[in-house]
Amino acid sequence: xxxxxxxxxxxxxxxxxxxxxxxxxxxxxxxxxxxxxxxxxxxxxxxxxxxxxxxxxxxxxxxxxxxxxxxxxxxxxxxxxxxxxxxxxxxxxxxxxxxxxxxxxxxxxxxxxxxxxxxxxxxxxxxxxxxxxxxxxxxxxxxxxxxxxxxxxxxxxxxxxxxxxxxxxxxxxxxxxxxxxxxxxxxxxxxxxxxxxxxxxxxxxxxxxxxxxxxxxxxxxxxxxxxxxxxxxxxxxxxxxxxxxxxxxxxxxxxxxxxxxxxxxxxxxxxxxxxxxxxxxxxxxxxxxx
Numbered sequence: 510x511x512x513x514x515x516x517x518x519x520x521x522x523x524x525x526x527x528x529x530x531x532x533x534x535x536x537x538x539x540x541x542x543x544x545x546x547x548x549x550x551x552x553x554x555x556x557x558x559x560x561x562x563x564x565x566x567x568x569x570x571x572x573x574x575x576x577x578x579x580x581x582x583x584x585x586x587x588x589x590x591x592x593x594x595x596x597x598x599x600x601x602x603x604x605x606x607x608x609x610x611x612x613x614x615x616x617x618x619x620x621x622x623x624x625x626x627x628x629x630x631x632x633x634x635x636x637x638x639x640x641x642x643x644x645x646x647x648x649x650x651x652x653x654x655x656x657x658x659x660x661x662x663x664x665x666x667x668x669x670x671x672x673x674x675x676x677x678x679x680x681x682x683x684x685x686x687x688x689x690x691x692x693x694x695x696x697x698x699x700x701x702x703x704x705x706x707x708x709x710x711x712x713x714x715x716x717x718x719x720x721x722x723x724x725x726x727x728x729x730x731x732x733x734x735x736x737x738x739x740x741x742x743x744x745x746x747x748x749x750x751x752x753x754x755x756x757x758x759x760x761x762x763x764x765x766x767x768x769x770x771x772x773x774x775x776x777x778x779x780x781x782x783x784x785x786x787x788x789x790x791x792x793x794x795x796x797x798x799x
Contacts, residue, residue, distance in 0.1 A: 514543065517539065517543070518540070518543055518560055518563075518564070521536045521537075521539040521540045521543070522536075522540065522564065522567045522568070522571070524536035525537070525568065525571060525582075525586060526571060526575070526578060530585070533582065533586065533589070534589055537586065537589050537590055537593055538593060540560075540564050541593035543558075543560045543564070544558045544560050544564060544594065545594070561602070562602065565599075565602050565603060565606055566606055568586065569603070569606060569607070569610070569619070572586075572615075572619070573610070573615045579615075579618065579619075579622075583619075584622050584625065584626055587599075587603075587622065587623065587626055588626055588630050588632050588633075591626075591630075591632045591633060591636075592632050596632065596635070596636045597636055597651060600623065600636065600651075600655065601651065601654050601655075603619075603623065603658075604623075604654055604655050604657065604658035604659075605654070607619055607620070607658050607661075608657060608658055613661065613784050613787045614787070614791075617661045617662045617784070620658060620659055620661050620662040620665050621662050621664075621665055621698065624665035624668055624669065627640075627669075627672075628668060628672065628705060629705070629710060637672065639651075640652065640669075640672050641672060641673065641674070641713070643674055643675075646767055649767050649768050650767070652669070652673055652768065653773070655669060656669065656773050656776075657773075657776060660776055660777045660780035660781070661780055661784065662698070663682070663686060663689060663695070663698075663777075663781065664698035664699055664701075664702055665698070666682065666777065667679060667682055667683065667702065667733075668702055668705070670682060671711075671714060671729065675768075676725035676726045676728070676729050677725045678770050679725070679726075679728075679729035679732070680728045680729050680732060681770075682774070682777070683732035683733065683736070685774070685777070685778065686736065688778075688781075690785065690788070691736075696736070696737070699733060699736050699742075700737065700740060703733060703737065703742040703745065703746050704742060704745075706730070706749075707745055707746075707749065714726070718730075718749075718750075718754075719754065723753070727750065727753070730746060730749075730750055731750065733746060734746050734747055734750070
């Protein structure tokens with residue numbers, strides 16, 4: 510029985526590269542069923558399933574090995590997976606696995622994909638709402654878990670902090686961006702974030718600019734403005750900020766006791782230093798190859 514299940518598992522994972530959406534959906538349904546039914550001691554306890562992490566690791570290997578699959582189907586596969594299994598569990602598990610991945614460029618790309626899905630996808634609405642409220646210890650634990658992985662993409666990390674209303678930390682993060690290598694890709698991600706801020710998804714955030722304690726949020730948005738070249742996104746964000754009433758100075762709220770922001774910021778600096786080293790090695794290899 511175990512041998513047959515293993516054979517089914519391998520076949521279903523292989524089908525994820527199929528060009529037909531329906532084939533991929535069916536393969537994911539089979540894999541989700543395997544992960545749920547094989548769980549012990551209780552069906553549905555994914556952490557105890559022998560196939561759960563094995564499946565997610567196999568999925569990430571497939572995406573890392575094929576840029577076209579990652580670009581064309583990566584988001585689709587993750588969204589479907591979040592319909593079939595618990596989205597929070599999927600995100601925590603993927604974040605954990607990605608932290609041990611050596612290909613840092615792939616990790617950053619995956620974080621951008623996961624972040625875009627989290628912010629925009631209907632399938633992730635409940636998880637998005639949970640993070641927005643940020644009022645339970647379990648939610649703050651999830652935030653810390655995602656933060657560790659989101660460190661690989663500065664703009665995605667900033668978006669996560671905006672989503673969770675950690676505006677004072679957003680200001681600290683943006684100040685640290687001055688030490689980063691500002692690339693075209695980085696500016697493109699900032700541009701996309703500003704477009705998201707102008708979308709219905711972040712309507713709640715724009716309304717917070719009307720509040721009496723909007724100083725930290727305004728500071729974060731002005732920080733984004735200073736990062737942008739004078740593009741359409743720059744002018745849209747500047748117009749938004751000019752339309753908001755001036756904010757009264759307000760003291761910083763006490764940080765959540767179970768979120769170690771100074772340690773998280775240090776982790777962000779370490780991860781970005783590793784990316785800097787990775788890019789330098791990559792450029793060195795490119796010069797040798799030419």
